[in-house]
Amino acid sequence: MAITTHDTSALADVSGPRALRADAQRNRQRLIEAAHAAFQQHGADASLDDIARVAGVGSGTLYRHFPTRQALLAAVSEDAIAALLVHGKQLCEAPDAGAAMHEWFSALVVHITTFDGFADELRKGMEDEHSELHGACMAMGASFDILLRRAQEAGAVRSDVEPTDVRRLVHAVAHATEGLPDRAQAADRLLRMLLDGLRSR
């Protein structure tokens, strides 16, 4: 049990969890790809064991990388969410606050409607502190509120509505179009109706 080399075991771990092993990285990527396809095809409640099978790994591997469905969902939509947030940040500078808000809300709805059942998962992620989707939900919520407030201050949206309520309504619009053949158009139409009704008078 003699320590023959420098003992580094007690040093603070500065670099965070060390990088994944090469095979682990490969498997992780495969899982994300398989999950993306499965969610696209069968909705957000696609069978996880199936995803593992398609990815060519055991189910244990899937659950080690992604302990919950939400974790997998978060990984799958990571890029899209990042893009959405960037888009939001840009729109915060746009001259027409009302139009900027509308544009971003549209993009948000498109994102939520990416696959069936995603709306529900996002709601859970919003409510559950410990969900792996929670962070993303909070970030999107923040972006939402800023764009809404700006629109309100610019007089484009009635000022007597709470952001939380508007969030719920926009989210509901996305949810309401679940399973529709012309989902994109329907969502657009409903969002327009909703926002039209929220204009200042």
Add this chain to the structure above:
Amino acid sequence: MAITTHDTSALADVSGPRALRADAQRNRQRLIEAAHAAFQQHGADASLDDIARVAGVGSGTLYRHFPTRQALLAAVSEDAIAALLVHGKQLCEAPDAGAAMHEWFSALVVHITTFDGFADELRKGMEDEHSELHGACMAMGASFDILLRRAQEAGAVRSDVEPTDVRRLVHAVAHATEGLPDRAQAADRLLRMLLDGLRSR
């Protein structure tokens, strides 16, 4: 194989399916009560086998009486739906078409929010021809459309919106409040916001 009495087997069955046997009727009732309690407590996706257990019958009995979850849900909410439809019929005569519509939509939302997950089941029932909930959904839809049209004709609601879209939005409002501690108030507030936005200008 001699036929010794009058052969009635080929006669048209005029009386429909004969009345349930006494024990079957009892079990049916018990199942409905157990289901009601379970749905109230655990939402519309409560375990069916549990419901059977609580009702004191085998799971086979449950599935014979109610082949699907929707069938059970339909039986459980039969009375409430009937009442809602009567209420709707009465409101069709009300002088203020706008107020009548609002009142009924409120009652509808209350009904949809009876238990968690019910909104989703109702949507499925709306879409699926063969759902045991389909009939009720259609009836409620019809009532909805009449009250909306009346409000539109009275100039209380903008005339450029389709009933189908408004249905979806009202339904979405009900769904959006799922799991909220102050569900009733929240639903009321959101519905008010929505309908306020749909007024003619």
Add this chain to the structure above:
DNA sequence: CCATAAACGGGGACAGTCTCCGTATATGCT
């Protein structure tokens, strides 16, 4: 090349749905 930490995988426990079929019983007829 080896020691070992890291990662794998799939068997299996568990929960839920739903069916099948041997058994029990309510009912109507005599």
Add this chain to the structure above:
DNA sequence: AGCATATACGGAGACTGTCCCCGTTTATGG
């Protein structure tokens, strides 16, 4: 009342999906 039989019951078990455990394999760096 007693019987024949349609009617209904019950729960074992097939199946699907989630998720964990732990014996085995493999990448890595010294």
